[in-house]
Amino acid sequence: MSTDKPPVTCDLLIEAGFVVPIVPHGVVLEDHAVAVSGSRIVALLPIAEARARYQPLRTVSRPDAVLMPGMVNAHTHNPMTLLRGVADDLPLMEWLNQHIWPVEAAVIGPEFVADGMTLAIAEMLRGGTTCANENYFFPDVQAAVYKQHGFRALVGLPVIDFPTAWARTADEYFDRAGEVHDQWRDDELIGTAFAPHAPYTVNDANFEHIRMLSDQLDIPVHLHTHETAQEISDSLKQYGQRPLARLDRLGLVNDRLIAVHMTQLTDAEIHLCAERGVNVVHCPESNLKLASGFCPACALQRAGVNLAIGTDGCASNNDLDMFSETRTAAILAKAVAQDPTALDAATTLRAATLGGAIALGMGERIGSIEAGKQADLICVDLSQLETQPIHHVLSQLVYASARHLVSDVWIAGQPKLVQRQLLDIDVEALVANARHWRERIRTLHPAT
Amino acid sequence: MSTDKPPVTCDLLIEAGFVVPIVPHGVVLEDHAVAVSGSRIVALLPIAEARARYQPLRTVSRPDAVLMPGMVNAHTHNPMTLLRGVADDLPLMEWLNQHIWPVEAAVIGPEFVADGMTLAIAEMLRGGTTCANENYFFPDVQAAVYKQHGFRALVGLPVIDFPTAWARTADEYFDRAGEVHDQWRDDELIGTAFAPHAPYTVNDANFEHIRMLSDQLDIPVHLHTHETAQEISDSLKQYGQRPLARLDRLGLVNDRLIAVHMTQLTDAEIHLCAERGVNVVHCPESNLKLASGFCPACALQRAGVNLAIGTDGCASNNDLDMFSETRTAAILAKAVAQDPTALDAATTLRAATLGGAIALGMGERIGSIEAGKQADLICVDLSQLETQPIHHVLSQLVYASARHLVSDVWIAGQPKLVQRQLLDIDVEALVANARHWRERIRTLHPAT
Structure with missing residues (x-):
């Protein structure tokens, strides 16, 4: 016409x-x-x-x-791309205590974060991912690197009940969170979310503070939740409540919540999530590899919960491949639901794009091809x-x-990859730098 | 030195x-x-x-x-590569009755088999697979196409209790099996195995005949077994026995058995398989996508069962990607065993290579890099x-x-792929031919 x-x-x-x-x-x-x-x-x-x-x-x-x-990777720890495959096939506590945490303690800082981010951005672009929900330390560095590469991201503002290289006290976590939020509040590409680590590492007072601030600032809360059966039983012992019930008591179960993993859910909890507009990020490959459990992705989707998909970090997955993750989500959902019609191709692809966008509070701006949306x-x-x-x-x-x-x-609207060629990223230098980090990590933590 | x-x-x-x-x-x-x-x-x-x-x-x-x-794809239906994605996300009986069987009825024959095989061989070579355990009709055509491309394969000799385009009566299935076996008995690249379709489509007499002939000819028996819970309950109704018990009664539970899928297994059955040297082919992506169930791959491997990996056919999986299948096997095993140490990287890679070779009766010739083995x-x-x-x-x-x-x-020892370039296969013609089949199939079965 x-x-x-x-x-x-x-x-x-x-x-x-x-x-x-x-x-x-x-x-x-x-x-x-x-x-x-x-x-x-x-x-x-x-x-x-x-x-x-x-x-x-x-x-x-x-x-x-x-x-x-573009695909929206709704949960990742991109600086950890430098730890891809640093330790695998181990029980969770041995993996954390003897490998991931000692290595992180030795390397973490702005340089590690910036270099890991750059490797991750190159990998994401070559894999069709255009937006990431980031969850790691040094969000100031992350935001700057994302911005430098013109990559869209929601950057997590960490809160955790113990001192890290990023902050030492609760006050310091919140102060630094506020600073990063203020710096990026009006940016077109970079947004911020609170990223309390998990129900078992954040106390009630800090969660309440997060709820108040997230309401005030109108930003999401990005949280590992109901990842393992152990998390549930520990919460029952410590708080007398399952984590989701505790979060509900603290006022966090609402449409600002980006609940990641969710492998342990009762029907009532699925119903609660649907009713409150909770966003669930399904990370099937991480859940499988760490033997965390099976997220009832189809039951959540059919109950009306907004479902998104994330790769998790490269230390656990071991890639940032949203195509593979989407395929795994689609086929795993069928086996878990015992129903081959579960999460059909169109529904799973929606989760990997618009579902992620909605979860990140960007549903009006990205996730589908509609006039007026970002290109x-x-x-x-x-x-x-x-x-x-x-x-x-x-x-x-x-x-x-x-x-x-x-x-x-x-x-x-800006080209980032043209016929498989990355613009503005020197791939050779990137690979050389990754190799350099491999030697540094081996020196700092010889058990690697 | x-x-x-x-x-x-x-x-x-x-x-x-x-x-x-x-x-x-x-x-x-x-x-x-x-x-x-x-x-x-x-x-x-x-x-x-x-x-x-x-x-x-x-x-x-x-x-x-x-x-x-090279990877050994221990269970596939390669002619069906032309049916890649022809129907997905459907209940099993609707998928078979309304899509796969009508389409097959319309297209099956030497030309469809040869063209599907050629597409599959190109895909397998580009994906690092060097040997396939084939299970489809027209094994004469399959063997000729594999041979033409210098591709190693074990070709299944079909036996099924109803007439197909390949044979009409039990006698005819066995006659044609004998002919194909005789033609290829001394070939370096092509071997044969009996391929009775499944316990629910082959009667006792035919299984006994297969046992006798497989003993005589010293060739494997390649069989879909314990694929779904339905198969178990139907067998209990019809025979008063679970399929494996019935096969045991018929003398087929031994080291010649290549048992594919095995998602429904008791501890006693796992022990029996270990004791008798049964080879189990794990097809994790097919099992997930068709919601067939979860194969206890780690329990089998730890019990001492020889574990192999297969992609299944492109109508159900939808690819012949042994790298993806191996990765899925490794991560799924951990979740199923609730143990992140299950099927570690080395163990899974062994299943995808030497495990497959052993299952196919080729353990002395391929599957590892050792002096004297085939290159x-x-x-x-x-x-x-x-x-x-x-x-x-x-x-x-x-x-x-x-x-x-x-x-x-x-x-x-012959080069098949050199720096990503296929030798002796015209990729452009192959893709054009696949597009031609897409139109033919659409015409023959408009519901596609």
Whole structure:
């Protein structure tokens, strides 16, 4: 359909063989284009119509690819990318006490955080992830590195009941949190959330303080919750309540809560989460590898809970691969629900994009291809033999494709990956630096 | 260490930054080389020593790669690669009755089998798989296509209690099985096994016939077993026995049995499998996606059962990715066993290589890098940023690498993939042919 009006200029027109806009749900559009002006999506329309209506400064044509929103990694500890595979296949306490914590104690600081973040950003971009929910120390450094690379993130402001390299006392945690929040409060790309570590490492007073401040500042609370059966039994002993009940008593069970893991849930708790608008981040590969338990992802989704997907950190997963995580979420949900219709391809892909966006409080701005939203977009090449024949595009995306098929990435309309090439990141230097850290870590903690 | 003897000629010397020989267990050798003459491995030794001792016709140097045995895909239905993603996210009986069986009825025949096999062989080679345990109709066509591509396989001779395009009566199934077996009995690359479909589709008389013939011919019996809870309860109703007990009564529970899936097992059954030398093929992604149940992979392995790994067919999985399957096996085992030490990286990698070889009756010939074994070898590039830093090679291989990092593949000493390029396969024609089948299938079965 052409129009009589004269063509409108726009910055970028991306034409694709297939477009998966996420909204409307389950739709695949053939031969469509997305017009972008500045950081925003202007229109999604058939290619022929787009060519008649727009005069773009630049056109990108990907006839063999799916154009879709960037993946939102809703739970990660990106500086730990430098600890990828530092210790595996161990009981949790041995893994923490003899490996992760001693190594962290030896290396943690702004340099480790910045270098780990940079490696992670490169990995995320090459894997089609355009937004991360970050949970680690030194959020000031994280935010600066994300901003430098034009990467969208929600940066966690840590609160934990013991001294770390980031802060020593509760007052100091809150002071530093306030500083980081103030610095980034009006940024287009970087947001902040409180990131109390877990119910078992944060006392009631600190949770109450977090609730008050998160209400005041209108920011999310990003929390590991109900990760293991041990966490539940310990909470029952210490507080006489399951963690979610305790959080409810403290006023935190609401739509600002980003509850990560959630492998231990009663039907009543699932119902409570749905009723209160709690966001659940499912990290299936971390839960499997650490033998944490099985998140009832399908039951949560069917109860109406907003479901998001996260990779967790590279010390436990061991990658930042949202394609693999999405596939694992989709297939694991079926086995856990004993129902092969659980988390179908479209539903799981929604969780990995719009579900994450909603969880991070960014549902109005990212997570789908809709006019007015930020142009956080990726192209996934389906022309290789491993994704042939293409009977169904959504099936190929979720069950057969992989992150290395991501050809192009834009964040806020800016190109970040073009035909597999990272812009503005020196990959050779990045790998050399990772190798350098490998030697440093081996020296600092010879048991590694 | 040099030697005083004059250098010996060999056909190929592969030098690698790391070698994972599988035997001895869990070992990673740095800067080692493998010398190959004809189809066989002659030696595994340090690079410096190899250069002094051998005068190779050709040297391949991969300083950033791991050299390891090729993956053995111990259960697959490769012609179904043309049905990748044809139907997903459906209840089993709807998936079979309304999609898979009608489509198969419309397309099955030598052409479909040959074209699906070729697509599968290309996918397997690009993913580091060098041997497949095949289970489908038209084993004559399968064997010819495998042979044509120099790919190693155990080809299943189907037996099922109803007529198919391959044979109509029990006599015809056995006659055709005998013909295919005779044709390939002395082949270096192609072996045969009986492939009775499943306990619920093969009667006692046919199982007894298979037992007699498999003893006589000394070939394995490749069988879907204990795949779902339904299979167990149906068998109890029909035979008054669980399938494994029934197979035991029929004399089939022995070291020739390749028992696929095994999601429903009592402790006594696990013990029986260990005692009798039954080989169990774990297909974790198929079991998850079809909601079949959880195979107790760690309990089987710890009981001493030989464990192998298979992808199952592309209509259910939806790929032939043994790297992903191995990773899923390793992480799922931990959750199922509630023990993060279950199926560690080295143990899982052994299952994907030597475990598969042993299951297929090829344990003396392939599955590890040892002098005298066939040179079925692959290189996995660990230089990319997604596998950095390299704290532990086995961890990176199992938990962070992926099939597209496979750079080179040899089968029986012959190069099949060289720096990601397939030899002797026209990829463009292959993809065009898959697209053609997609249109044909859509025409023949419009519900697709």
